[in-house]
Amino acid sequence: MELSICHLYPEVLNLYGDRGNIQCIKRRLEWRGISSSVTELKIGEQADFTRFDLYFIGGGQDFEQEVLLDDLHTGKDREIRAAINDGRTFLCICGGYQMMGTYYETGEGVRCDYLGAVDLYTVGGKTRMIDNYCFRLGQESGGSTVVGFENHSGRTYLGKGVKPLGTVLKGCGNNGEDGTEGVRFKNVYGTYSHGPVLPKNPALCDEIIRSALARKYGAAILEPLPDRFEKQAHDLVYERIMSGTMSTD
Amino acid sequence: MSKKPFVIQTILAVASCKLTRAALRVSGRGGGTALPGKVAMRFERNILAVTSKGMDIIIVTGTNGKTTTSNMLEHALTARGDDVLANKSGANLLSGVTAEITCSADWLGRPKKHTAVIECDEGALKQVVPLTHPKVIVVTNLFRDQLDRYGEVMHTLEEIRKGVRKVPGSVLCLNADCSLTSSLALDAPNKVVYYGLEVPYGDQSGAGVSDAMHCIRCGAKYDYEYRTYAHLGSFRCPKCGYRRTDPDVSVTSIDSMTAQGSEVHMEVAGRPLKEPVHIGLPAIYNIYNACAAIAAYRAFGGDAEEVAASLADVNSCFGRMETFMPGSQPVQMILVKNPAGCSQSIGYLTGLDEDFVLVVCLNDRTADGHDVSWIWDAEYEKLAEDGHVRRIYVSGDRAGDMMVRLKYAGIPEEKISAGCTDKDILKMSAESELPVFVLPNYTAMLSLRSVFSEATGKKDFWEKQA
Ligand SMILES: [Zn+2]
Numbered sequence: 001m002e003l004s005i006c007h008l009y010p011e012v013l014n015l016y017g018d019r020g021n022i023q024c025i026k027r028r029l030e031w032r033g034i035s036s037s038v039t040e041l042k043i044g045e046q047a048d049f050t051r052f053d054l055y056f057i058g059g060g061q062d063f064e065q066e067v068l069l070d071d072l073h074t075g076k077d078r079e080i081r082a083a084i085n086d087g088r089t090f091l092c093i094c095g096g097y098q099m100m101g102t103y104y105e106t107g108e109g110v111r112c113d114y115l116g117a118v119d120l121y122t123v124g125g126k127t128r129m130i131d132n133y134c135f136r137l138g139q140e141s142g143g144s145t146v147v148g149f150e151n152h153s154g155r156t157y158l159g160k161g162v163k164p165l166g167t168v169l170k171g172c173g174n175n176g177e178d179g180t181e182g183v184r185f186k187n188v189y190g191t192y193s194h195g196p197v198l199p200k201n202p203a204l205c206d207e208i209i210r211s212a213l214a215r216k217y218g219a220a221i222l223e224p225l226p227d228r229f230e231k232q233a234h235d236l237v238y239e240r241i242m243s244g245t246m247s248t249d
Numbered sequence: 250m251s252k253k254p255f256v257i258q259t260i261l262a263v264a265s266c267k268l269t270r271a272a273l274r275v276s277g278r279g280g281g282t283a284l285p286g287k288v289a290m291r292f293e294r295n296i297l298a299v300t301s302k303g304m305d306i307i308i309v310t311g312t313n314g315k316t317t318t319s320n321m322l323e324h325a326l327t328a329r330g331d332d333v334l335a336n337k338s339g340a341n342l343l344s345g346v347t348a349e350i351t352c353s354a355d356w357l358g359r360p361k362k363h364t365a366v367i368e369c370d371e372g373a374l375k376q377v378v379p380l381t382h383p384k385v386i387v388v389t390n391l392f393r394d395q396l397d398r399y400g401e402v403m404h405t406l407e408e409i410r411k412g413v414r415k416v417p418g419s420v421l422c423l424n425a426d427c428s429l430t431s432s433l434a435l436d437a438p439n440k441v442v443y444y445g446l447e448v449p450y451g452d453q454s455g456a457g458v459s460d461a462m463h464c465i466r467c468g469a470k471y472d473y474e475y476r477t478y479a480h481l482g483s484f485r486c487p488k489c490g491y492r493r494t495d496p497d498v499s500v501t502s503i504d505s506m507t508a509q510g511s512e513v514h515m516e517v518a519g520r521p522l523k524e525p526v527h528i529g530l531p532a533i534y535n536i537y538n539a540c541a542a543i544a545a546y547r548a549f550g551g552d553a554e555e556v557a558a559s560l561a562d563v564n565s566c567f568g569r570m571e572t573f574m575p576g577s578q579p580v581q582m583i584l585v586k587n588p589a590g591c592s593q594s595i596g597y598l599t600g601l602d603e604d605f606v607l608v609v610c611l612n613d614r615t616a617d618g619h620d621v622s623w624i625w626d627a628e629y630e631k632l633a634e635d636g637h638v639r640r641i642y643v644s645g646d647r648a649g650d651m652m653v654r655l656k657y658a659g660i661p662e663e664k665i666s667a668g669c670t671d672k673d674i675l676k677m678s679a680e681s682e683l684p685v686f687v688l689p690n691y692t693a694m695l696s697l698r699s700v701f702s703e704a705t706g707k708k709d710f711w712e713k714q715a
Contacts, residue, residue, distance in 0.1 A: 019626065
């Protein structure tokens with residue numbers, strides 16, 4: 001078995017240790033004897049979007065997103081929508097997650113058209129939602145708890161019938177109002193948990209890998225890994241967040 | 250503009266500052282670095298403007314190298330006979346700077362020292378400079394750092410710009426090789442001096458995470474004639490023409506680099522320095538810090554040959570390459586706070602020719618940043634490839650995250666020990682038969698350093714100043 005991974009815009013969407021996610025996916029495949037390749041697709045470069053099984057798109061600085069939207073609107077947006085409808089797996093973080101939606105509206109009312117691949121939109125807010133947080137994945141994504149760090153001023157709202165990735169246990173999530181976090185649409189996993197969300201949440205990583213293998217090979221059973229360090233790191237942070245002792249000095 | 254405070258307010262502010270600090274020290278609660286400033290500011294909000302009046306001040310800001318550059322400047326100024334005030338404690342917010350300067354004034358708030366080298370947090374610059382009117386402001390570089398405090402590197406740059414705008418009379422001393430830093434000159438009326446490296450260093454591919462790939466003015470991707478590290482190098486925008494400015498102080502060749510330090514040739518104002526420059530601290534980033542110190546010292550009215558000569562015996566300071574001897578082997582502490590600095594420190598370690606033991610400490614307190622995601626951008630993979638790393642001990646609030654990071658970097662689990670307290674690390678270091686290197690982040694360094702200082706009889710930073 002083999003997975004082809006495409007890292008979209010690594011040169012601009014690379015904030016906050018995003019590349020830890022790719023590394024986590026690669027290692028967990030490697031430890032199970034499954035090979036993988038990572039292709040970086042940068043601004044201005046073309047590729048065949050039917051070639052890849054798993055796409056990763058991270059978060060970026062506002063100032064660099066304009067450059068990128070111009071590039072998306074050269075036709076890549078259509079190809080990405082087709083790949084999603086084809087059931088290919090996408091892991092989208094923070095800015096990359098917002099970009100899957102229909103638009104972003106700034107606090108001043110300026111609207112920016114996004115990919116429109118998933119029925120959700122984002123509105124700019126005045127205050128940033130910054131902190132360690134934690135949510136429980138929906139049953140269709142395995143139901144485990146995820147610990148992460150959110151840092152966003154945009155508030156994201158899901159369309160009718162669109163499922164979130166999980167339910168907030170502590171923190172803000174999509175918008176700080178409705179208790180939802182992220183999105184799960186077909187095999188698109190969107191989350192505000194920026195940076196390296198997968199290493200401390202190996203169950204989510206395996207869920208994502210499984211979805212990509214299942215689409216390609218029909219079914220996939222992943223051999224369990226020991227995950228001693230990973231569980232320890234997850235549990236330590238989980239307990240501190242839930243008991244409210246995380247961000248105290 | 251602030252009105253002139255009444256004398257009584259000044260006296261109360263100064264007295265409260267001095268007394269609070271004395272009380273904190275007597276009660277054994279550390280150096281009292283920020284609280285005395287906060288107390289003084291309650292009596293007179295702009296007390297710093299009074300207690301720094303008439304002083305000649307250099308302010309050093311930027312992501313990495315603030316403390317070392319300040320230390321180099323203080324060392325050179327002291328060598329020429331100045332009585333220099335410096336905020337060695339790393340208390341670099343408005344309250345800390347206020348405390349440091351106010352405590353050294355007399356009871357009427359008149360400064361007793363004439364010269365000061367002040368390390369200042371990037372976000373606090375806009376508060377500190379209008380009160381202190383520094384002669385020179387050094388900006389060392391800009392990298393991603395402590396993300397949850399500032400959001401983004403561009404935001405940090407704007408914070409610095411706000412500060413610079415308030416003092417058009419200060420000379421800016423900027424890193425020519427950092428496209429973000431040198432953009433501060435674009436719309437500033439200030440006199441500017443630049444420093445940089447005229448030679449490539451290390452990997453020229455530009456791989457790895459970069460904090461500034463695209464032109465800050467127009468968004469086009471920079472071309473590089475050569476690189477030094479991270480996004481530093483001779484950059485040029487092919488679209489709008491924004492480019493590196495030829496530096497006034499530059500390194501023209503790196504002749505040697507060892508664990509003890511570097512030797513370089515330099516040019517100042519177009520003329521080579523007579524002697525090669527010995528820098529008594531290792532690694533490429535200290536070559537940059539040395540350039541910054543020379544450029545700032547000149548802008549301050551000093552002689553380049555003089556400051557260059559003083560760099561040979563500059564001491565490591567406060568957790569930056571600081572060495573302790575708790576047993577038979579040296580323990581070197583290297584503060585790491587962000588991916589660029591951490592990767593450079595790892596590069597320094599993997600360049601060594603001997604086996605060693607490594608300690609990695611990661612906290613997530615306010616001074617460190619609550620978000621520890623940055624560890625995934627630092628190149629711990631290099632440690633996995635280096636056979637000299639015999640064992641790795643992990644400690645801190647976020648030891649769990651660090652263990653996972655090291656595991657995914659390719660380091661075998663058996664090589665990693667967790668659950669260490671500061672005391673365990675001290676004991677291990679005292680018994681070690683190999684040199685020990687410690688990579689702590691800020692608050693981890695503070696607590697570890699105090700345990701090592703106590704055990705080895707080193708004084709705390711604030712006792713040295715008394
Ligand atoms: Zn440009």
